[in-house]
Amino acid sequence: MKEFRVLEIKESIFEDNNKDAQLLREQLKNDNTFLLNLMSSPGAGKTTTLVNTINRLKNKLSIAVMEADIDSDVDARTISETGVKVIQLHTGGMCHLDADMTRQGLKGLDAKGTDLVFLENVGNLVCPAEFDTGSTKNAMILSIPEGDDKPLKYPLMFQISDVLIINKIDAMEVFDFNMELCIERVKKLNPDIEVFPISAKTGEGMEAWTEWLYKEIKGE
């Protein structure tokens, strides 16, 4: 296992997070670093999806990961096995990350020159949707067992996401999940969202998702 650092994140002192997020986004663009903010409920499969995504892209891109968690480091341990640079961010009970907290993480990670940085946000469909992290794009994962009614109940998360990954499609038969209805509900909230049904476990759908991501970064 690769060593990783644990960073205790300080609460942000900036008053205007939206402005601060815009500044961070511009700085990342100048640095040619693509920051993907990955959000979901607890247990939707963020870490497994990340591991699978990293393994498919790490020979083509330089990648690093920031793992936000309240106080454990289980996910950073898992990610570090892929061999990419990882930092564990402890939010000390806070349910989200804002732009300044993200900047602290990027500094701690020493991410300059990295093509792609993933921010695995705190598992939560409410608070992370309310704070712009300054990321280049927002991605969210909804997993089949959570149900197709989630867009009705957590609309903001679906509205602010550029990409929706629908994970655990290998478990479709066990759960009542209407894929068509779910996507219809999502598109009503956010017509431009990209949707990728996948199984991070079996690998199904991973190629379409990682190809899309690669094109976003390298534009080819």
Next chain:
Amino acid sequence: MKEFRVLEIKESIFEDNNKDAQLLREQLKNDNTFLLNLMSSPGAGKTTTLVNTINRLKNKLSIAVMEADIDSDVDARTISETGVKVIQLHTGGMCHLDADMTRQGLKGLDAKGTDLVFLENVGNLVCPAEFDTGSTKNAMILSIPEGDDKPLKYPLMFQISDVLIINKIDAMEVFDFNMELCIERVKKLNPDIEVFPISAKTGEGMEAWTEWLYKEIKGE
């Protein structure tokens, strides 16, 4: 479907929520009303578990339900089909309920004389754990697809819960979930917690859970 009211909850003005929660808890005790605060991740099965629980207890107890949601009313519609009194609480983006918000809900519900009131909290393992609602007991649902590592990642939620319901055990074969290891992790955080593995879908385990709940309320 039974009619239900939608109440827009106001942000609490009380400074000392813990004290306020204690006051509400005492008042509920005087009124012989048992308030169960039910928490979980989005999609863990709070509403399905509630419907199944209500149908097993509604002939023995008078029951009412407060459904907290950011802004939809899908869960209140589902619950209202059981025939019990329901109110939908809109938190207007807030990720939790505190004691004063719970009191607003109880007042809107007109719950006096009710044996058992369920509060279905916002789907979130972080914020609701941080605010005492004044409930008689706290219950949380962890579902099999979320994984057995959740106690490591959201310790506070497991610490403040009196009961842990482990739902979707009918899907055990599809997911890598080590029940023994999960319970060991939970008991390390909270040795006194009651644990009930169930499937709200098939009904497995529901009897043990509802019997326990009935005894807590009626003491027999």
